[in-house]
Amino acid sequence: MKVRIKFSKYGPMKFIGHLDVMRYFQKAIRRAGIDIAYSEGFSPHQIMSFAAPLSVGYTSEGEYFDIELRTPMEEEELQKRLQGVMVEGIDILKVQNLPESEGNAMASVQAASYLAGFRSLSFLPDDWEDRLLAFYKSPTIPVSKKTKRGEKEIDLKESIYRFEIREIPEKCALLEAAAGHKGIYMLLNASSGGNIKPSFVMETFLAAIGVTLPEYGLVIHRVETYKASETGEIEDWKALI
């Protein structure tokens, strides 16, 4: 039985890297007494697949991983048990059994949405919102992107599906450092072949309007992770569960 688990990551947990989050969940599954399936071979490992890695320092309410169960379990029961062994800063938001036909979490990912805020607005010009939005209207945004094999010229515009200015609520615990300010909402390509980091988008955009971002000036929160729809229309994209 294949199960998809959605979780959030916030507070001190944002400093735990992707590999350590994976190790954390491997141990959590054992503590929760969940009967997970193991791979074959001399050193069997839990059958577990994470959707899109999250950079250290980001918070999120849209993280996912899949596991394979040896004995099926009620979704609610699984969520309750797993939540019972979590530390502060990771909550299990949703658990859903998957049909066997469903592709694994990582391969399914199409896009992810982010909220980016500034620790301080002091370095920004007054009309920064208009200027950023105007830049987004450019027909193409040619950039060179670092890849494993070197640098590649791409059109960044093709990988940005949404780019909006939004108010970050005053009491936003997840994005505390930027709460009460205006921030940027982005929907970006997060597929395994074309993943774009929100920090890269922000750096490119701010440079285009002549603003140098101070080091660690941004706070970034992942809102949701999406899978592609059959129609291919952005409007039809759905959260992974």
Place this chain on the structure above:
Amino acid sequence: MRKLALQDEILMQVEKPARYIGNEVNAVMKNKEEIAIRFAMCFPDVYEIGMSHLGIQILYDMLNGFEDVWCERVYSPWVDLDQIMRKEKIPLFALESQDPIKNFDFLGITIQYEMCYTNILQILDLSGIPLMAKDRTEADPIVIGGGPCTYNPEPFCDFFDLIYIGEGETRYRELLDLYLSCKNGNQSRKSFLEAAAMIPGIYVPSLYEVTYKEDGTIAERIPLVPGIPAVIAKEMVREISQSCYPKKPVVPFIKVTQDRVVLEIQRGCIRGCRFCQAGQLYRPVRERDLEMLEQYAVEMLDNTGHEEISLSSLSSSDYSKLPELLDFLIEKCNEKRINISLPSLRIDAFSLDVMNKVQDVKKSSLTFAPEAGSQRLRNVINKGLTKEVILEGAKMAFEGGWTRVKLYFMLGLPFETSEDIREIGELCNEITALFYDTVPKEKRTSRIQIVASTSFFVPKPFTPFQWAPQNTKEDFLEKAYQTKQSIVSQLNQKSIKYNWHEADASVMEGIFARGDRRLNQVILRAYQKGCMYDAWSEYYHNDVWLKTFEECGVDPDFYTIRQREETEIFPWDFIDCGVTRQFLLREWHRAQQAVVTPNCRMACQGCGAGRYQTGVCLERKGQ
């Protein structure tokens, strides 16, 4: 939500921020309003090392079991954060509450190896606590040391208010109660320390003075307060199966050195190898009950979610119920897909069979620790392992499919000759040849690989070799060269790899190990010049240390290469470690004659530990 002591910008700059945020599974949180005593427990090295230490886990569990105490953890900030904290004047904090250490009642520091002494000063300094105990005021925490190095606390005694000699499980409640009554009675720090000096196992360095003879050796130790004990006897757990042990150890987020459940099956060792300090300090050997271990193993695995369990002891093969324990673990662990790791097992038919069940033979290697190349020298150090036993074990292992062998030796042992060193190469060669004789060509799955490693011998207090002169750096390097020569001249040399340790650090370790109070100023000065993390070769600055000794007018050779008289008063002689000086001296004489002494199970040697009336001392002998 908990507020972190370090701002996001700082945590994003440093390597592995997870070292500093706490919040781990099973970390203990308490309401500080309901707490009478705040205790910070420190391992003065980086998080990954400190978190792997069993002793702190035991004491953390015990102290947090007291309702009125909150024990938190603190480790050495790594060099990157250390710099930022100094620059930004950020006080060192405890992981759980993220509160400054300076505001705690106690700072406990475990001292596990000599090369961490400067890190003790780093901890105090970053906390904003005066480095010298004499400069502390009522507002400062009580700084207490513990751990194996405190069996000679004199080189660092000026930095501590109290030193706890022996196993930590026994006297903390008494000490904390005394602290509370002094605090509630508005008594001074000084009167608390004087009262603490009366608690068994507690040493208060400031209450004693040491005078020296003209030749630099100790003339006398003078208690400065009437009535305080002249000799401090070590504390020891008598009922080891009833003592506290953590059922819910803290589970780190990042990979640490000991990333598994650690089950201490026994404390102490029956063997009495003459170079080994732990083998004397933890006498008599005390085994935990099988039932206790089985129950703890299951609960600890359930509570941590670890995928591996390791048995901990100085010599696991000597645990009398080992087959039963392993049968139980293999069954439990197979069903839960948990690995069993088995360090310190003697290689024989039994252990090979067990290893075959729990490890991938192709990946694992066999480990032998002959410690010396020749039988004569093995007799000198009382290492019972014979060449026949090694070859027999290796033969069985080769037949079982093993192809990788690790061999550990020491160079610079007392009474060592070039012949002993030459035999290291010969032994390696013989094992290699045995592989070719044992495994026919068509059955060889891969090439035989032998890795021989040598470390340099450092004489330690409370061992029969405490009287032995240590080799010089030049001797060490010459011996490593001889070992290399001996290995490359062998027929099968291509299958043998040789590693050796740094000589500089071994010499420094030797100075600290048998040092006296005059080293406090040297350590302080070296720290002030930037020495820290001396256990990490990339941060160890031998030149700075040597210069500091010179500036302080302290001769390093006095502590290392000097021939010590049998009647000399050693800096650590005011401690009673359970084993008598008379026994150690007898063992020193037997070493000179290369005579082996039977182990505790074969025949009691009257070492002195019998007075504790526990463990192996109560068993019938000679079975």
